[in-house]
Every structure is written in C-alpha cells, then in structure tokens.
Amino acid sequence: MFAPLVVLSLIVGCVAGLLIINDSMQVSITSPLIVGGILTYAAATALLAHIGLSHIRRLERWSLTDSLSKLPNRRALHAFVQNHKATQEELAVAIIDLDGFKSVNDHYGHAVGDEVIKRCAEILLDHCGREAHAFRLGGDEFAICMIGPLAGTLVEGISRAFIDQFRKPIEVQDRRIMIGASIGITSSKGPDRISSGEAMRRSDVAMYASKACGKMRCTWYKSELDRNREQMRDLDAEMRAALANDEFNVAYQPLVSAKTGDIVAVECLLRWDARPDGPVGPHIFVPVAEESGLINAIGIWVLRRACEEALGWGDLKLSVNISAVQLRDVEFPILLGQILEETGFPAERLELEVTETCLVNDPVQAERSLDVIRGFGVNVSLDDFGTGYASIGFLRQFRFEKLKLDRSLVTDAQADEGSRAMMLSSISMARALKMDVTAEGVETEEQATLVRSAGCDQIQGWLYYKALPPEEIQRHFDLQIGAQRKLAAIN
CATH class of the missing domain: 3.20.20.450 (EAL domain)
Structure with missing residues (x-):
C-alpha cells in the first residue's frame, strides 16, 4: 500500500534535487514544488526506515521461533541463557528426547509425526505454565529452562509430570500413539554459572544416561556421567570387536x-x-x-x-x-x-x-x-x-x-x-x-x-x-x- 507513495516521493525528490543544483534554471529554493518534494522525500525515507525496522524485528522473531511447534527454538534458548548469565539466581535447563518418535514417522508418516510434535509442545507448555520456558530444539528434542529460586527442583517436577503424560497413549488424529520421554537436567548459579553451550551439553549427557537406564525417566547431570559416556563409547567399540x-x-x-x-x-x-x-x-x-x-x-x-x-x-x-x-x-x-x-x-x-x-x-x-x-x-x-x-x-x-x-x-x-x-x-x-x-x-x-x-x-x-x-x-x-x-x- 506504501509503494506508490514511495515511488512518487522518489520522483519528486529527484526533480527537486535537479532544480536546486541546476544553476541555469532560476528556481527558488522556496518553490512549492521543491519544498513539497523535500518534505515528501523525508517522510518516505522515515517510512522506509520504520518498515525496515519492523521487518527486521519480525525476521528476528521468526529466527527465534520453531515453525512447527511455535515454541522458541534452540537459538532462543542459547540467547535466553546468555542474557541471564549475569544473574546470581539459579538457572536450570532440561533436555527432553522423545522415545519411539522415529517409529511414528516411519510407520504413520511425517504428517502424523508433525502432529505428535505439536501435541507434545502443547503438553509441555501446559506443564511449564508461567514459571518455566519451553523450547523445541529440533527433531524430537525439546527443552525446559527456568531462572529463579528452586529452579532445579521445579524443572525436575515439570519433567516428571511431562514423562507421566506418556505412560498411556496420546491421541493424535484419532490414533492412539505410544511414545516416551528421556530427560536430562542440569543447574548452576552465582559464580559457578555456566555458558549456554555447557548447560545444554551437560543436560544432553544426562538425557542419554536416562536412555541408557531404561528411558521414561529424568537424570541429573553429574561429572561421573561424562566418564560414563566415554566408557559407553569405549564399550560400544569393544562390542563391535567382540562380535567380529x-x-x-x-x-x-x-x-x-x-x-x-x-x-x-x-x-x-x-x-x-x-x-x-x-x-x-x-x-x-x-x-x-x-x-x-x-x-x-x-x-x-x-x-x-x-x-x-x-x-x-x-x-x-x-x-x-x-x-x-x-x-x-x-x-x-x-x-x-x-x-x-x-x-x-x-x-x-x-x-x-x-x-x-x-x-x-x-x-x-x-x-x-x-x-x-x-x-x-x-x-x-x-x-x-x-x-x-x-x-x-x-x-x-x-x-x-x-x-x-x-x-x-x-x-x-x-x-x-x-x-x-x-x-x-x-x-x-x-x-x-x-x-x-x-x-x-x-x-x-x-x-x-x-x-x-x-x-x-x-x-x-x-x-x-x-x-x-x-x-x-x-x-x-x-x-x-x-x-x-x-x-x-x-x-
């Protein structure tokens, strides 16, 4: 709707500019044509700046939002943690991986898989309420993040409640679909505050520990899990050799x-x-x-x-x-x-x-x-x-x-x-x-x-x-x- 005005202002502005700089043309700077052109050009420039700023903001929102679930995405989680790095309050991050989601995609197709993701996002949002923030990291991975007193305890409670939702099938497009969830949690506060990347790495390690222990559970990160993860990689290599x-x-x-x-x-x-x-x-x-x-x-x-x-x-x-x-x-x-x-x-x-x-x-x-x-x-x-x-x-x-x-x-x-x-x-x-x-x-x-x-x-x-x-x-x-x-x- 603004395009004709912008084009007109540019034309008038250009004409006005030519009139000003052309010495052979005896046109006063106070000429209505010139004044109008300058004002129109200035208004259009301001309008373009406003439209550009709004567009940039909209693009930024899009870049921080998962298009399928409408939850904030992985980039948003990193930004959220980094923006609160200076606070002395407790920061808790939980990484959620859906168990059995691949078989849903393989059997029912990606359309049903997408509906499962949306349903899981709704369930997670319901459990997070106003206290915690829900994110979709991509694929079948979600996250919970919270800052404040007892953040770790509250995130653990949300995580356990989320897992309990999947002890029975969920209804998606008139289908009863059975999936599960494995969750890893980490927290830090004060001078021991860790970076967003480290928080996600630790939660990820704890999540894989949940999977290794039978799935459908949440596990707190501890340093031994890093050693366990290394041991699991070594054990996998040993098993491949043992089979051969x-x-x-x-x-x-x-x-x-x-x-x-x-x-x-x-x-x-x-x-x-x-x-x-x-x-x-x-x-x-x-x-x-x-x-x-x-x-x-x-x-x-x-x-x-x-x-x-x-x-x-x-x-x-x-x-x-x-x-x-x-x-x-x-x-x-x-x-x-x-x-x-x-x-x-x-x-x-x-x-x-x-x-x-x-x-x-x-x-x-x-x-x-x-x-x-x-x-x-x-x-x-x-x-x-x-x-x-x-x-x-x-x-x-x-x-x-x-x-x-x-x-x-x-x-x-x-x-x-x-x-x-x-x-x-x-x-x-x-x-x-x-x-x-x-x-x-x-x-x-x-x-x-x-x-x-x-x-x-x-x-x-x-x-x-x-x-x-x-x-x-x-x-x-x-x-x-x-x-x-x-x-x-x-x-």
Whole structure:
C-alpha cells in the first residue's frame, strides 16, 4: 500500500534535487514544488526506515521461533541463557528426547509425526505454565529452562509430570500413539554459572544416561556421567570387536514342567565371558548396544548360535528374547527365515519372547512382523507380564501362545492377597485365551507350590536351574532321556 507513495516521493525528490543544483534554471529554493518534494522525500525515507525496522524485528522473531511447534527454538534458548548469565539466581535447563518418535514417522508418516510434535509442545507448555520456558530444539528434542529460586527442583517436577503424560497413549488424529520421554537436567548459579553451550551439553549427557537406564525417566547431570559416556563409547567399540572375534557366548536356563519337573524348554541368555578385561553383565552392555544400533547384529548372532547349539536337544523348546529394535526392523523376519533354513532348526521348537514395550511403540509394525514370524511356525510369548499395562484386548490383539509371569508378581503373590488375586486372574485370563503360563523367578519351594496350585504349566527359576552352558544342558537332557527310557521299560 506504501509503494506508490514511495515511488512518487522518489520522483519528486529527484526533480527537486535537479532544480536546486541546476544553476541555469532560476528556481527558488522556496518553490512549492521543491519544498513539497523535500518534505515528501523525508517522510518516505522515515517510512522506509520504520518498515525496515519492523521487518527486521519480525525476521528476528521468526529466527527465534520453531515453525512447527511455535515454541522458541534452540537459538532462543542459547540467547535466553546468555542474557541471564549475569544473574546470581539459579538457572536450570532440561533436555527432553522423545522415545519411539522415529517409529511414528516411519510407520504413520511425517504428517502424523508433525502432529505428535505439536501435541507434545502443547503438553509441555501446559506443564511449564508461567514459571518455566519451553523450547523445541529440533527433531524430537525439546527443552525446559527456568531462572529463579528452586529452579532445579521445579524443572525436575515439570519433567516428571511431562514423562507421566506418556505412560498411556496420546491421541493424535484419532490414533492412539505410544511414545516416551528421556530427560536430562542440569543447574548452576552465582559464580559457578555456566555458558549456554555447557548447560545444554551437560543436560544432553544426562538425557542419554536416562536412555541408557531404561528411558521414561529424568537424570541429573553429574561429572561421573561424562566418564560414563566415554566408557559407553569405549564399550560400544569393544562390542563391535567382540562380535567380529566371536567373544560372545550363550547360556541356557531350563524351564521345567510344573507337573513332572522335567526340562521342557530352555531360554537362551547372552553372555560376554570371554571379554579381555573381564566379564560384563548383559544389563550393562545390552542398553549400550540398543542405543548404538548394534543390538540388531548381536540379536541375529544370538539367534543363529542358539539354533545351532540346541539343534540336537530332542524336542526341547528354545526360547529367544528379541528387542523392540529387532521387532521394528522389517528385515528381521526375513533373517529369521534364513537362519531356520540354514541351521535346519525346526520352527515349531522355537519361541520368541517379546515384552510389552516391544509392541506398544509401533503396534502395527509389530503385528506385521509377528504375523510373518508365525507364518514360519514359530511361537511368540509375552515376557515380564505383570509389569506393564497389558489388557485382555492387548493379549487378544497379539495372540500370544504363552504368558510369562514376571518374578515380581510371583514374589508379591507369596506375601500379599491382592497380588495373589492378580496372579490368579492373570492365569485365568491366559487360560481363556488358550495360552500356556510360565512362572519366572521361582526361588523357593513355597513359591513353586504356589504357582503349581495356581495352574502354571511351567516353572523357571534358581530353585531348579541357573543358566547353564550348552554342554551342561546336553548332559541334563541325556540323563533325562535315559531316565524316561528306564521308566518306559519298567512300565
């Protein structure tokens, strides 16, 4: 709307200028044309300056705002922290990473992924209120920043409340989507105030510690985490070398019949006993492998090795755990089929164990993978039942052949009537859905009596067997076959 005025003023201004400097033209400086031109030119110049300043301010706002979530962006967070660097009050920064967001994009598409980001931004803003500031750093990362007394305590409270929002699916475009959040927090104040870059680095390190500890939690930064992060990188490099050098091994924990006590199946468990610097437990190295993506290769190695070693154990079932990463991998069922074909292991003897977490992050892809897996004749069991939110609808959707009761449910049922009722109802539900039931973590005769009377089909735990090397399983199997033959001969 200002363009004609600007152009006109420039023309008039130019004419006026020419009239002034042309000595041959006898025009007075007070001529209305000249005065009008000068005034118009001055007004237009001021208008252009105002428009330019407004435009610059608007561009600056845009540069500090995330276009999708409308939250302040990473640059805004840096600016916010730097602008308050001189204050003596406490500064707290939390970095949030959404767990399982990649699978949302992969399965539902980026349009749905964008809606998930917007919904998460709304949830974060609601929890921040007027006390704290919310930011989107890019991708599936957000941040919380607060300055003032007890800033760290308040940011931690907001972080925990944000995580709790994702313990159940969120509704996005008529879809129930399950994601999670891992959060890292740091704070500083007074003379110890750190730069924005260092605050974000520390929060980032703490966030990765949350992921390594199982996700869906918040972790405070401490200097040891830097050393831990370095150790994780070293451990990842060690694992890659171990996989190449065949340093991993597999142990097997038997499952016994609740009626006869005979071994009817074995669960294979990954071990790293041949590590040059000494053995390290799977609870330490498996999370590192999951974070680095190495778990796919390790999982395939375990599956192949277990099928090779268990091939000669008669009709014993072989149970193998698979991770959420493997189940999301569209190539996993193909690799499974290749292993069964190459090793000659009977598919009907193989059972894959999955946890609820493996399924809820991407239920559609999980169901597709399980359908292909069952097409080979392989059974699927739900592990650690009793620790999540699985309902009868969930069990019917995925059609498990077996339910494995978590050790905590068995332990609590021994001392608590409510837990005992929960265990009994779980077994009844499994029976109604034609699923076998295994009780895990049985360590005492009292627990064994309890789960037998409750109707469990199989029992697993240290009361009967710990994890054994393959040659020990072979020895026990041979003894069991010999005893069965003698009994058959007597009868």
